Amino acid sequence: MPRNSVNPIEPYTLKNGEKRYRFQIYLGTNPLTGKEQRTTRSNFKTQKEAKVALLQIKYEIDKGTFQKKSYDTxxxxxxxxxxxxxxxxxxxxxxxxxxxxxxxxxxxxxxxxxxxxxxxxxxxxxxxxxxxxxxxxxxxxxxxxxxxxxxxxxxxxxxxxxxxxxxxxxxxxxxxxxxxKEENFYTKNELNNFLTCLKSENDFKKYTLFHVLAYTGMRKGELLALKWTDIDFENHEITVSKAISLDYNNKIYLKSTKTGKTRIISIDSNTENILMQWKKQQMKDCMVLGFNAKSKTQLVFSNKYNSYMQPSLTQKWLKKITDTHKLKAITTHGFRHTHCSLLFEAGVTIKEVQDRLGHTDVQTTMNIYAHVSPERKTSAIDKFAHYLAN
Missing domain, CATH: 1.10.150.130 (Tyrosine recombinase, N-terminal domain)
Incomplete structure (x- = not known):
């Protein structure tokens, strides 16, 4: 049996300079492993407090009622x-x-x-x-x-x-x-003004990216995971089946959508034309950099290495644009709310909005509906007054 110290209680000092006491006590041999077992107790404010705890453990060991606690804190x-x-x-x-x-x-x-x-x-x-x-x-x-x-x-x-x-x-x-606080979405006029200002900067990649966000309501991670094979120009549809995200090491990885479900988004002819123009420009840009943009795995939006873009980059772009043109500041996710709000303003039903945005719970859609633009609220009261008057 190991030799016990005369006084196993020892002092130590915390980072803030306060003094504490601790001790270690031998419990015997583990019958399963044959190894010695010990337990440690610490953070006692006084030596007397530590001594009381030590005597209590010794008493429980002698009676055979002691249970080792591996995780004290x-x-x-x-x-x-x-x-x-x-x-x-x-x-x-x-x-x-x-x-x-x-x-x-x-x-x-x-x-x-x-x-x-x-x-x-x-x-x-x-x-x-x-x-x-x-x-x-x-x-x-x-x-x-x-x-x-x-x-x-x-x-x-x-x-x-x-x-x-x-x-x-x-x-x-x-x-x-x-x-x-100011709502995190653009009204119809604010969105049009934003896209006009962005177009004037002659950066077609940025213009296309924010246009697609505003006109599809996709999540940022979904858009940055999009490949050209996900876009069906013949049937005017985009298949959203995956997204990118960051792991705990800040590395990008591919995952399923937030709901785990695939959805199909219809796109208007103008958005389709913008995407086709961007595809042609991207092919030229990739050719200069030595990448094959005709590959089936080609991303719609990629970085200079023709790989996934850092998700934080869109917010940096957005801040620079809004600061330069003195526009209302919203987040990248705010374009999803913008799309939702303008769908309601256009008269689209809640169920249709829910399906388009991929909300599993209609309450999520309703929460956004509760913060629709002033134009929509004015329209609602006008319809109410018109109904009562006729």
Missing amino acids: YGELYVLWIENYKNNVEASTYRKTLGIFKNHILPVMKDYRIEKITIDICQKHVNEWAQKFKNYRATISYAAKVLDFAIKRGIIQTNPYNLVDMPTAITKRKVMQQEE
């Missing part, structure tokens, strides 16, 4: 949870999750001992996150997943995040503040 358990989580989600979702934990959850929770996390502690962080973030519920949901993971492993019995009170007053205030 939230941060330690998170490491195991995230490895399992990684195998069950898209790489892009995993990347987003890493960011939420790194930026918002781990900085405040990683050092908490799992069994010491109370409802009050969770409530405190829920209130903080609600003040900081619009989508704070997602942060809470992710934070709770690690504790659900702890329940499955018998470390704790209940998840305190399931018992917190959601700050509804803060939520309502944030919704009101959001509604006061």
Whole structure:
């Protein structure tokens, strides 16, 4: 049997200069592996507190009731949870999750001992996150997943995040503040003005890209994954079956659409002509660079290496264009909302809009419908007044 230290409790210093105590204790030999087993406890504020915990563990070992806890802190358990989580989600979702934990959850929770996390502690962080973030519920949901993971492993019995009170007053205030902000789409006149300004810059690739976004409502990732074989000029249709995204290493990869379903989008003759013109120019550009643009795998929009474009590039283009011409700033995704809004304004039914944009849930379509342009709202009240008057 290994020789025990006279006093296994030792002090150490945190990064912020505070003093803490820890100890390691021998548990015996693992009957399955034949290897020595030890457990460590740390983060005690006083030597007396560490001594009490040490005596308690020794007592449980003597009685045969001690159960080794491999994951003492939230941060330690998170490491195991995230490895399992990684195998069950898209790489892009995993990347987003890493960011939420790194930026918002781990900085405040990683050092908490799992069994010491109370409802009050969770409530405190829920209130903080609600003040900081619009989508704070997602942060809470992710934070709770690690504790659900702890329940499955018998470390704790209940998840305190399931018992917190959601700050509804803060939520309502944030919704009101959001509604006061400028909407993330263009009206008909704003879109036409944007495309006119863009056309004047004589960059046909950019013009084509934003025109197609506005006239099809495709997601950016779907558009950047598009190949010429996906466009049926004879039947005036585009097949949307895949998208590009970034994994946790910021590398581009090809995946299915957001809903996992393929959809067919009809295109108007003007959009079709613009695409045909771009195809001819792209072939010339690729020939100069030594690429074969006639390949069946040729992308509609590619980078200078004739590979996938970085998704962030479109937003950089957009910002430069709106700044140069002093236009309303929207995001690249705002062109999808623009397309949706103008479809409603043109009188297209909600069901038709849902199918065209590939929304699995009609509520998503309805949420955009609730923020349609002033022209559409005026039209609605005019129709109402006309109906009552006749």
